[in-house]
Amino acid sequence: MKEVFEKVDAIVIKTPDENFFYFTRRYGTWENSYAIIFPEKVEIIAPPLEEGKAHFYKNKDEMEKLLKEFLNVARVGFNGEKLSYRDYRYLKSITKARFVDVSKELKRMRLVKRKEEIEAIYRANRITRSVVENIEMDGKSEKELAAEIECGFLRKNATNAFPTIVAFGKHTASPHHLPSRKRFVTPALIDAGAKYMGYCADLTRSFVKGRGKKLYEIVEEALYMAIDEMEEGRKAGDVYEIVEKFFEKHGYKMRHALGHSIGINVHDGFSLSKKADFMLEENMVFAVEPAVYLKNYGIRIEEDVVIKAGKARIIR
Numbered sequence: 624m625k626e627v628f629e630k631v632d633a634i635v636i637k638t639p640d641e642n643f644f645y646f647t648r649r650y651g652t653w654e655n656s657y658a659i660i661f662p663e664k665v666e667i668i669a670p671p672l673e674e675g676k677a678h679f680y681k682n683k684d685e686m687e688k689l690l691k692e693f694l695n696v697a698r699v700g701f702n703g704e705k706l707s708y709r710d711y712r713y714l715k716s717i718t719k720a721r722f723v724d725v726s727k728e729l730k731r732m733r734l735v736k737r738k739e740e741i742e743a744i745y746r747a748n749r750i751t752r753s754v755v756e757n758i759e760m761d762g763k764s765e766k767e768l769a770a771e772i773e774c775g776f777l778r779k780n781a782t783n784a785f786p787t788i789v790a791f792g793k794h795t796a797s798p799h800h801l802p803s804r805k806r807f808v809t810p811a812l813i814d815a816g817a818k819y820m821g822y823c824a825d826l827t828r829s830f831v832k833g834r835g836k837k838l839y840e841i842v843e844e845a846l847y848m849a850i851d852e853m854e855e856g857r858k859a860g861d862v863y864e865i866v867e868k869f870f871e872k873h874g875y876k877m878r879h880a881l882g883h884s885i886g887i888n889v890h891d892g893f894s895l896s897k898k899a900d901f902m903l904e905e906n907m908v909f910a911v912e913p914a915v916y917l918k919n920y921g922i923r924i925e926e927d928v929v930i931k932a933g934k935a936r937i938i939r
Contacts, residue, residue: 624662627728631700633693634660634725635714640705641887642729644821649675659693666693687717694718700725730892734884736906741929743822744885744908748927748938750779750817751824760811760830765789765802768813776817784823784889788814795829795921798879798914810835810920816889823889824938825910827925835922838915841873842922845913849881849895850928853909853935859899866913867897875915882911885927905930908938 627634636642636658643658644650646665656669656677667677668689680686695718701711703724715722736744754775760768769787776783790800795812809832816825831839845866852862863881870877882895885908893901895909907930914923928935 624732627700627725627732628662630728631698631723631725632661632696632720633698634700634729635690635694635706636660636702637706637710640702642702642705642733645733645887650821657690659690668693690714691717694720696720698723700728702726702729733886733891734893734901734907735904736886736908736929740822740886741906741908743820744824744927744929745938747781747784747817747819747822747824748826750776750781750819751815751826752939753779754817755813755815755826755828758813760807762807764804764806765791765794765800766804768807769802769815772813772815779817781817781819784816784818784825788812788827793919795923796916796919798916798921798923810922812921812923814923814925818889821887823885823887823891824927825885825889825912825925826927827912827914827923829922829924831922835920838917838922839924841870841875842913842915842924845869846911846924846926849911849913850926850935850937853903853911853928853930855903855905855930855933857903859893859895859901859903860897862903863895863897863899870913870915877914878916879912879914881913882909882925884908885910903930903935905933909935911935 638653638656646660647658653673659666669677671679678689699720700723704726769789772787773783789802790812791805792808794800795810811830814827816823849866852865880894880896884891884893910927912925927938
């Protein structure tokens with residue numbers, strides 16, 4: 624937080640930017656609402672249909688008056704990745720402030736998690752495990768299984784963090800396969816994550832019989848190798864390269880990053896890739912997902928981890 628306010632005096636966030644929730648902790652739609660973030664406080668400007676503590680406006684004139692009042696500063700930060708061009712032009716027209724894109728700083732701010740964020744991710748992870756690990760696949764289609772998993776999340780006071788991936792047979796060779804009516808066969812893959820109190824989990828399980836067993840063991844070894852290498856102070860890209868060389872030794876290549884940060888988004892801004900030049904720090908949370916995709920099938924195994932006491936620990 625300190626670093627971003629060396630560049631700006633206030634930050635404006637408009638819904639549906641997820642940073643609105645991050646700074647305000649307000650759940651729900653909060654349509655056409657703004658959060659104005661200062662170093663010591665957060666002000667919310669919202670229409671009267673929302674519920675909660677905020678500065679409510681009845682019409683555009685009232686909204687504009689409130690925005691002018693709170694944006695009466697020299698430098699305003701905004702999220703260039705989420706604020707529409709129309710809204711950007713409008714805000715620029717009603718204030719004399721200089722606008723500064725702080726999208727990178729916002730993502731960096733969210734990379735290190737607070738205690739309550741980690742607790743919510745733990746809960747989301749446990750919900751995901753309880754549903755996925757107790758699912759019965761025999762006789763069901765990919766679509767049926769995906770729907771059953773997402774209903775399981777709802778029964779546990781959560782939602783799905785992303786569209787559930789269920790893939791059978793050749794479909795496992797596609798990393799982002801859309802569930803179809805194909806009936807259960809092995810190899811099979813489930814990639815699912817619950818979202819609880821605004822925070823995501825992301826787990827992948829692969830199931831093999833005979834064909835694919837050896838590859839499964841290689842991918843599983845890569846997973847635990849990656850987790851063992853994820854230490855505080857280590858450059859993220861170095862971990863990727865270690866796993867990349869391990870796969871190359873066995874004649875395989877990775878088609879996507881080794882993993883990604885998770886939080887209020889399932890892909891929360893940072894990846895464990897070859898070009899990742901950030902250092903791992905205490906309380907960072909990642910989904911680690913080594914994978915190999917062949918012509919007729921693929922294997923992916925994914926665990927969520929948190930950096931604690933200098934080491935990556937699997938969230939269970």
